Amino acid sequence: MPRRTLTQEAIVDAAVAVAGRREVESITGRVLGEELGVDRSAIWRHFADQDALLRAIGDRLLQTALAEVPEGLAPHDRMTAFARALVSVFAAHPAIGAVIGGRTTRGPGEFAVVEFTLTALTEVGVPADRIAAQQRMIADTVLGYASLRAHQELLPPDLRRGDVQAWSGSYAAASPQAHPAIARHALELAQVSDDQVLEALLEALWASVKTIVLEGE
Template sequence: MATTRAAAGRVRRRPTRSGVVLDPDMIINAALHLIEAPGGNALTVRRLGVELGADPSAIYRYFRNLDALLIAITDRLLAETLDGFTPAAYWADSLRLLAEGIYRSTLRHPRLALLRAVRFTAGPYELRAADIGVGLLMEAGFGGPDAVRHYRDLIEAAWALAAIDASEMTPEQERDEERALARAYATLPADDYPHLAAVRAELPAMSEPAFPGVLAKLIDALERLLPPYSPPS
């Protein structure tokens, strides 16, 4: 994943020509409102200026371009997960809670799901999430390199599955897909697809979200990979 600085360095706050005093949080809130507006993503720098009551060029004092603003938004959304995160007594349960929080947050903001899955923000919230996750694995007994690798595998799976499940379809597309799947499953010729025909009744489960099952398997795998405990001599 490419590293992108979320925002410009500290800038002096001063009123725009219309008297509006901007700050990064104000800009992020307005941009998120435009992204999630009914009817589709309406974010442009010009529309953002209108939303803020400021000259669009003033936004570049805080974010060098629209991409940097989007990265800052995705990092800020991680606050939804981290602000409500309370570690459990057992490290694996804590990792599960962290991954589930990221998954739920992504579903709440579907139009940013793909961006959140593929970009590393280098921002404070993503770094804090990584610090928590790697720390949990190290406390469980994994060495540093393994803790980093296992955290990456777990969190990448959570982001990817969340992005898939957050994909927006129209109600008509959803109905068409359900009908097409039901028709395909019901008419599978056993001669051509013997294994699928044998589990015909179970095939509707293929359309259910994979995240809960994948997360359970990953956590189980981590517990099995945990090095044996060696008491200090």
């Protein structure tokens, strides 16, 4: 494999490529050394430790998702577009998406996303003293769901298939006496898709924002 100029950016590029192939569940110095054609020790001349590398890769995924948001959208539409893009990007790079959602990357991608969200909330009229809490609520919720979807992508196919089929199997067989609510809604539970869950989540988040705006008027 031809050697590349080894920089932090080149290492992150390689890590994103490896994560996108879904061949490994973790990004290590050994894996990246093989990908880049260098000794693994070279990786750690550019990153202090595994955590610094992980945060840099996660930050790149945030930048990728933000870049997919079309220009000129209204605040609600651009925040929704970003959330959908983030879930998609995390699911496409599950080795990173599954573990980075609960972290603070502290990089330019995260700063851009926080700025993006705070600006949108300001534009729709969220009171200044409540914007920070709303931003954190939205960020933590969307990141948590995106990481969940990424974790599902890491499951072996038989385990994932079993989880999905449980809604039409185990839940459909629930006793009406022991679990009357489940028995009553078993058919609908089996028909809910991941995309429907995401859309319902985004609707709920935006309803919360609208409620706060109305309270402040």
